[in-house]
Amino acid sequence: MSESRARVDPVRPILPLWAAILSAAGAALLMDLSYPDAAVWVLAFPATALLLIALIGRRAGSALLVGAVFGILFFAMLVSWTSRYLGPVPWLALAVVEGVLTALALVLITLAYRWIPRALPGDWARIVVLPAVVAALWIGRELFIGSWPYGGFPWARLGMTQDQSPLAPLASWLGVSGLGFVMVFLVAVVIEMVRLRRGLPRMSPAVPAALVLVLFLTPLFPTTATGTMRIGAVQGNGPTGYFDERTPFSVVDAQTEATEPLYGEDLDLLVWPEGSLDYDPFQTPDLARRLSLISTRVDAPLLANAATGRNDRYYNTSMLWRDGAAEAIHDKRHPVPFGEYVPDRAFYNALAPDLIGLIQREYTPGENSSVIDVDGVQVGLAICFDVIYDDVVDQGVRDGAEVLVFQTNNADFRGTDENLQQLAFARMRAIETGRSVVNVSTVGTSQIIRHDGSTVSSLDADEAGALLEDVELRSGLTAGVVLGPWIQQILLWGGVGALVIGWWRARRR
Structure with a gap:
C-alpha cells in the first residue's frame, strides 16, 4: 500500500530544483521555436509539458524561481526584435517585467498541483479536474499579462502558435483563449495519467479516438459568403523607420510609385499601410491633393494612415480618402506604451532620459468605431499591434465587418521575426472571426488571407509591390467571437475560484 501511495503522491516534486530549472529553460526554448520564424507549432506541447513538470510539487519560492527562468528566457528570445534599434535596455526591461509577472502567475499553478489532489483525491479528479484547473490558471495568466500594466502585452498567447496547425479551427468555436485552454488541458491530462502509473479509470477505446477526431477534424465554424471586394494593397518599402533618413514626402513618394501598377485596374478599395503618409493630410494641403489624385487615378477610395493632431492631441489615424476629403477615420485604440506614448513620464525619464527623450509625441487612445463603410461594404480595421x-477585432466583427484590414509598419524591426509573428496573429484572427484579412505593411511581410487562414497572395519583406485580389466578404458571427469573452471570464475566475476552494478543502482534510 505504501509503495502504491508513493507512486501516485501528487505533492512530491517530480524533479529536483536544479533539474526543474533546466526543464524550465528547455521549455522556454521550445516555446520560442513554436512561434515564427521557426513556427514549429507542435513544440508548444512539449514546451508546456516541461514547464508543468518543473512546477509540480514545488514550494512557492522555488516555483517563483522556476517560473522566472522560464518567463525571462522565453520573452528574451521571443521579443528580441525590440533591441533592433534602441539597444538592450528596452529589450531586457520588457523581458524581465513580463518574465517576473509570468513567474508570479505560475506560482498559482504550483499551488493547484498541491491543493487540488488533496481536496479531491480520486483518480478521475486527478486526470480531469486538476488538468482543468491548471489550464484555466494558465489562461488566467495570459489574460493578466495581456491587460496589465499599461494595457498589457498579449503577444505570447499559447493559442497563437497554432495558426498553421490542424487545431487552429478550434479558435473559431472557442476563441484563441479557449484553444489555449484545450492545449494545456491535454498536456496536463497526459502528465497525470503517466504519474498515476497504475490502474487508470476504465474507459472505452472509443473515448480517446473520438477526442482525437474532434480536435484534429473540427471544421471551421460556418460563416456565410456574401460576395467579393476587389482590394489593392500596396507595400511601398519607404523610409518609415524611426531612425531612417528621409527627405520631404519620401514615404508617400515610395507608396505612390508602388501603386502605379494598379492604375487602370478595377478596384473597390486601395489600402496603404500604417505610417504611409509623411505628414498630417488634414493640415498639409499638398499631401491632401496627392491623396485625391491617387484616389482619382485608381477610381476607388484610398485607405491611408498618418499621425494626426486634433484638439491639442495626437492620434494614430487611418482615413478613407476620396474626392478631396476623408469620408471616415479610425484612431488606433491601444497606443504602444514606450513606443507611442510614455506612461508616468517623469518617473521613467529619471531612469533613462536619453531613451525617453526620443518619444516626443503622446498618442491618445482612439474611441471611434473600428468599422468604416466603403460603398456599402463594412470594413473592420486594426492598426499595427491592435x-x-x-476587443478591437471582436467589436469590429460584431459591428458588421465583412472583411478585416490590418495596417502596420514593421520598419523599426527590419530583419527580425516581429513581422512574421504579427502575420501569424493576423492569420489566427481570420480563423477566429471567419473573415478574410488584408494585412499590409510598409516594409513587409504583406498578405491577403482567406477566412480559413490560408494565404491568397503575399509580398516578401523589404520589397516594394502591390497586391490585387477579389477578397471574399463574409457575414455571421463565429462561436469564437460570441463565446470567446465569456470563456475567458469563466476560465479566469473559475480557475481562481477552484484554487481557493481547493485550498479550503485541503485544509479541512
Whole structure:
C-alpha cells in the first residue's frame, strides 16, 4: 500500500530544483521555436509539458524561481526584435517585467498541483479536474499579462502558435483563449495519467479516438459568403523607420510609385499601410491633393494612415480618402506604451532620459468605431499591434465587418521575426472571426488571407509591390467571437475560484 501511495503522491516534486530549472529553460526554448520564424507549432506541447513538470510539487519560492527562468528566457528570445534599434535596455526591461509577472502567475499553478489532489483525491479528479484547473490558471495568466500594466502585452498567447496547425479551427468555436485552454488541458491530462502509473479509470477505446477526431477534424465554424471586394494593397518599402533618413514626402513618394501598377485596374478599395503618409493630410494641403489624385487615378477610395493632431492631441489615424476629403477615420485604440506614448513620464525619464527623450509625441487612445463603410461594404480595421487585442477585432466583427484590414509598419524591426509573428496573429484572427484579412505593411511581410487562414497572395519583406485580389466578404458571427469573452471570464475566475476552494478543502482534510 505504501509503495502504491508513493507512486501516485501528487505533492512530491517530480524533479529536483536544479533539474526543474533546466526543464524550465528547455521549455522556454521550445516555446520560442513554436512561434515564427521557426513556427514549429507542435513544440508548444512539449514546451508546456516541461514547464508543468518543473512546477509540480514545488514550494512557492522555488516555483517563483522556476517560473522566472522560464518567463525571462522565453520573452528574451521571443521579443528580441525590440533591441533592433534602441539597444538592450528596452529589450531586457520588457523581458524581465513580463518574465517576473509570468513567474508570479505560475506560482498559482504550483499551488493547484498541491491543493487540488488533496481536496479531491480520486483518480478521475486527478486526470480531469486538476488538468482543468491548471489550464484555466494558465489562461488566467495570459489574460493578466495581456491587460496589465499599461494595457498589457498579449503577444505570447499559447493559442497563437497554432495558426498553421490542424487545431487552429478550434479558435473559431472557442476563441484563441479557449484553444489555449484545450492545449494545456491535454498536456496536463497526459502528465497525470503517466504519474498515476497504475490502474487508470476504465474507459472505452472509443473515448480517446473520438477526442482525437474532434480536435484534429473540427471544421471551421460556418460563416456565410456574401460576395467579393476587389482590394489593392500596396507595400511601398519607404523610409518609415524611426531612425531612417528621409527627405520631404519620401514615404508617400515610395507608396505612390508602388501603386502605379494598379492604375487602370478595377478596384473597390486601395489600402496603404500604417505610417504611409509623411505628414498630417488634414493640415498639409499638398499631401491632401496627392491623396485625391491617387484616389482619382485608381477610381476607388484610398485607405491611408498618418499621425494626426486634433484638439491639442495626437492620434494614430487611418482615413478613407476620396474626392478631396476623408469620408471616415479610425484612431488606433491601444497606443504602444514606450513606443507611442510614455506612461508616468517623469518617473521613467529619471531612469533613462536619453531613451525617453526620443518619444516626443503622446498618442491618445482612439474611441471611434473600428468599422468604416466603403460603398456599402463594412470594413473592420486594426492598426499595427491592435491586432493582438481581442476587443478591437471582436467589436469590429460584431459591428458588421465583412472583411478585416490590418495596417502596420514593421520598419523599426527590419530583419527580425516581429513581422512574421504579427502575420501569424493576423492569420489566427481570420480563423477566429471567419473573415478574410488584408494585412499590409510598409516594409513587409504583406498578405491577403482567406477566412480559413490560408494565404491568397503575399509580398516578401523589404520589397516594394502591390497586391490585387477579389477578397471574399463574409457575414455571421463565429462561436469564437460570441463565446470567446465569456470563456475567458469563466476560465479566469473559475480557475481562481477552484484554487481557493481547493485550498479550503485541503485544509479541512
